[in-house]
Amino acid sequence: MIELVKFPKDFTWGVATSSYQIEGAVNEDGRTPSIWDTFSKTEGKTYQGHTGDVACDHYHRYKEDVQIMKEIGVKAYRFSIAWPRIFPEEGKYNPKGMDFYKRLVDELLKREIIPVATIYHWDLPQWAYEKNGGWLNRESVKWYVEYASKLFEELGDVIPLWITHNEPWCSSILSYGIGEHAPGHKDWREALIAAHHILLSHGEAVKVFRDMNLKGAQIGITLNLTPAYPASEKEEDKLAVQYADGFANRWFLDPIFKGNYPEDMMELYSKIIGEFDFIREGDLETISVPIDFLGVNYYTRSIVKYNEDSMLKAENVPGPGKKTEMGWEISPESLYDLLKRLDREYTKLPMYITENGVAFKDEVTEDGRVHDYERIEYIKEHLKAIARFIEEGGNLKGYFVWSLLDNFEWAHGYSKRFGIVYVDYETQKRILKDSAFWYKGVIEKGVIE
Numbered sequence: 001m002i003e004l005v006k007f008p009k010d011f012t013w014g015v016a017t018s019s020y021q022i023e024g025a026v027n028e029d030g031r032t033p034s035i036w037d038t039f040s041k042t043e044g045k046t047y048q049g050h051t052g053d054v055a056c057d058h059y060h061r062y063k064e065d066v067q068i069m070k071e072i073g074v075k076a077y078r079f080s081i082a083w084p085r086i087f088p089e090e091g092k093y094n095p096k097g098m099d100f101y102k103r104l105v106d107e108l109l110k111r112e113i114i115p116v117a118t119i120y121h122w123d124l125p126q127w128a129y130e131k132n133g134g135w136l137n138r139e140s141v142k143w144y145v146e147y148a149s150k151l152f153e154e155l156g157d158v159i160p161l162w163i164t165h166n167e168p169w170c171s172s173i174l175s176y177g178i179g180e181h182a183p184g185h186k187d188w189r190e191a192l193i194a195a196h197h198i199l200l201s202h203g204e205a206v207k208v209f210r211d212m213n214l215k216g217a218q219i220g221i222t223l224n225l226t227p228a229y230p231a232s233e234k235e236e237d238k239l240a241v242q243y244a245d246g247f248a249n250r251w252f253l254d255p256i257f258k259g260n261y262p263e264d265m266m267e268l269y270s271k272i273i274g275e276f277d278f279i280r281e282g283d284l285e286t287i288s289v290p291i292d293f294l295g296v297n298y299y300t301r302s303i304v305k306y307n308e309d310s311m312l313k314a315e316n317v318p319g320p321g322k323k324t325e326m327g328w329e330i331s332p333e334s335l336y337d338l339l340k341r342l343d344r345e346y347t348k349l350p351m352y353i354t355e356n357g358v359a360f361k362d363e364v365t366e367d368g369r370v371h372d373y374e375r376i377e378y379i380k381e382h383l384k385a386i387a388r389f390i391e392e393g394g395n396l397k398g399y400f401v402w403s404l405l406d407n408f409e410w411a412h413g414y415s416k417r418f419g420i421v422y423v424d425y426e427t428q429k430r431i432l433k434d435s436a437f438w439y440k441g442v443i444e445k446g447v448i449e
């Protein structure tokens with residue numbers, strides 16, 4: 001007996017991308033460098049020195065890509081807007097840069113695909129970084145609000161869903177603390193300062209959004225969340241989970257939904273960074289202004305054991321499940337656990353899975369196809385976890401596959417393929433993978449078998 005898992009008729013089936021990862025055209029129509037242009041051109045920062053100079057050439061091929069979305073039947077397209085196209089210099093608006101997004105949105109609306117815009121997906125203008133370190137400078141909040149306000153003015157009447165930030169954990173901790181992403185700093189105090197200013201900019205942008213009273217438009221934020229599990233039943237491993245959870249999840253969930261940073265993490269971090277003198281009166285009220293939805297990016301879980309020598313008192317141990325090309329354990333059941341926890345402890349607001357997907361070694365076979373069965377299996381199992389949550393009354397409104405296209409996977413360059421559409425970077429030819437055809441069927445029927 002084949003088990004059929006049904007989704008609500010109005011479920012939002014989508015795909016997601018981001019500007020620096022697919023657009024290319026880095027010097028076109030007034031765009032100036034972002035921190036990722038600089039970082040990717042810095043020796044040793046990306047796989048084989050790959051950059052986003054050309055990427056998927058989406059800036060020129062966007063009509064073809066929107067047509068592909070139509071063929072797959074997606075209902076919504078989550079893309080990000082490149083800040084350096086809109087404000088190539090401080091205070092200098094670039095209408096030509098905005099015009100690209102107006103053309104893109106027109107194409108989407110012509111095909112009845114809902115545009116979902118991420119305001120910041122990591123491509124900070126280089127000019128902002130050069131003013132005392134970008135997100136380290138509290139002025140970044142002002143620059144960001146000026147940028148977001150212009151987007152609301154110019155596109156607020158045609159884009160119904162706005163995401164202020166993509167994965168603030170990555171644009172602060174990974175970028176200013178761990179150093180794997182642009183601008184590549186390795187300073188814990190800087191990481192927490194950047195996180196604070198990014199969250200503050202989120203809150204200030206939401207306030208402006210509310211004041212503009214954009215009919216039918218909603219605003220939220222996308223967090224990458226990684227549920228942590230203990231390596232054993234030992235009390236010390238459970239303590240390791242508490243800190244791993246605070247590090248990955250609560251440091252962002254708590255200020256947004258509870259109006260405070262988690263006490264246990266403040267105590268832990270204060271031993272490393274000293275005073276939290278960058279937090280001012282009223283900041284947490286701003287950060288926790290009400291939003292309309294939460295975007296959740298989910299890829300994997302973590303399993304941790306206690307390690308006295310680690311700053312977080314936690315050390316990752318590999319999970320028993322199958323691993324992806326990124327080395328991440330496949331754990332759809334942890335997505336179910338995560339959603340139930342968010343519902344229980346944080347919010348009853350609508351949620352969207354704004355990214356879920358997987359990298360495997362995709363190859364074009366002799367028949368000219370890409371038989372990515374493992375990706376179909378991955379998406380199917382995660383959709384089943386989502387369906388179970390919805391079945392139990394969970395307020396989950398949509399799912400965006402990461403990604404529409406194979407693209408520039410940050411420090412991994414083009415070595416990791418996440419797309420449901422294969423990109424031959426030599427020719428820029430697009431090939432719908434088997435997963436794209438499978439996803440088309442799921443969208444058409446609203447069920448998975």
Ligand SMILES: N#[N+]C[C@@H]1[C@@H](O)[C@H](O)[C@@H](O)[C@@H]2O[C@H]12
Nearest residue numbers: 018166167297355402409418
């Ligand atoms: N890695 N990985 C894939 C994917 C990345 O390509 C996106 O840009 C991020 O939002 C998030 O990290 C997830």
